[in-house]
Amino acid sequence: MTKRLWDDQDVENHLKQLPPIKDRQSKEELFQAIERKMQERNEKPSPLYTKNKHKLTWLKPLMASVAAVFLIVLIFPYFFNGDYEMSYNSDNNADISAGNDMNNSNDGDFNIAGTPSDDGGVDTESDEENTILLPVPHFFEVLTVNEFGDEGLYTKSGITSQPISIGENRDSSLENLIYYTLTSDEVDWGIQDSRSLHNEISSVNIDDRENAVTIDFFNSINIERLSSNEATSFYEAILEYFGYFHFEKIRFTFNDEPGVLIGPFGFVEEWDIPYENRGYYLHEDEEGNHYFVRGAYVGERIMENGELLSFQETLGEMLVVNEGAWYRSAIPESIEIEDVVIEDIHAAIFVNDTGIIPTVEEFDLLVEALTFTANDFSIEYISFIGNFIDEMSQVRQTEMIHVNDF
């Protein structure tokens, strides 16, 4: 017996017959559950938590005093010897990998694109200051259509690599890098300079177990006064920036107590970082500045069948963008990704033989987009395999390009 084949109409008719599903909670139960949850979220910490905090109030100053005495003992002889440039190499390169476990595999460069530092690429070092290249949030306006179909100039956020001065501080732990980024006047958090947070944040702490970051404020004058636009931009920048580092939650505390008033958001204890990164796309402003935007943020496909895309699938998605998009693919048009072979921490990207990269700048942008993307997978190095690299390898690194792993 041969069965009939399904046609579009059959499928549509069956979909329409799927039964209604009713909520079995009563209206009253539902309202009580909502009220309870709202109340729980507004409640102060539990007595047990407060008790623990009280313990810390005497423990912390004691530890700080001990640490201060210890530091004085350490630092004084050091200064008297005049030998405090311990993190500089003899060839005058700022070796931020000294005491820095996030970049221990390269030769002193902290170069997100993996380009050699003597080729005119962005230099990650400074002779006098401790300056490093970090991904930072950035805002720009684009002419596009909003979610309600209205065309206009809308503010969008992305990330870009920017040299950030971390002053004399030699501690390049991720906590410190985040702290400097949050408090740096060089970074655009979507808030006016007059309301900069540089004098409000006391510390940044990472909880690896919960994949969360806690930002502790000791002053909240500016954060409380954020306008509606500033608060929204700040929220977006937080999602964008901390999403890059794969955190799942951002917690706010004031002098170690949960919650801070953030403009119109009111009292905020934590924000979820809802999206995984899956692919970066490129926006170029009128002045030629480049920003990378996350696929999840701009509504590009990042999942299939409820699962996040693989590295290879993500690269496939990055080749083209949604219709009418205000950003573009960072992968030149003639390039096709034929295969990606991942071995342990290395991804070899096989490109079509006819693929060409018109300029070195396009190559740098491609590398930057791909290393940003690879950062979301357990990939530490990428290499290109294809005809185009013959020419490019004379001016740029095309093999074993380091992916910064924060």
Place this chain on the structure above:
Amino acid sequence: MREEFDRLYEMYHQTLFQYLFYMVRNREVAEELVQEVYIKVLHSYQSFEGKSSEKTWLYSVAKHVGIDWIRSQSRKKRKWVGKQFEWSEREFEIKDHALLPDEILVQKDELHQIYSVLKRCKEDQQQVIILRYIQALSISETADVLGWTQSKVKTTQHRAIKELKRYMNQIDSFNEVKEVGE
């Protein structure tokens, strides 16, 4: 707050619950998520600017809540498994009625199958199918909820139907081969 809740409940509750249910495919989760939707809506009701209709605004809040939950589950599962979960090409062979809600269990087999294969569609395709065919929203309402153009809704709907048709034909072929074998 109570008055606002009563009004929203009477007007939209069962449709929002149904939407969340078909998105997450679990009654208990949908119950939790619908509470989250109310919390978000009641918190931000004053900021609703009326640029879209109240109905599509509520749907779009529910969509965000549902998608956030789905992604958080994917993340948990990915961490736990330690690698990307791969969909079995022959998953439809496994008949697990425990996964079907009561309302669907009592329906004919073909409805069980279409409910099951809907999960195999891409996330954006599932959204369009649920909104268009199960929630019976118009193209323009669906576009509003998803923040897409109407042409994107039409294209995605077309592709989704094609995918579902392919899966349903696969199931029929498989069952046919099985019957012959028996």
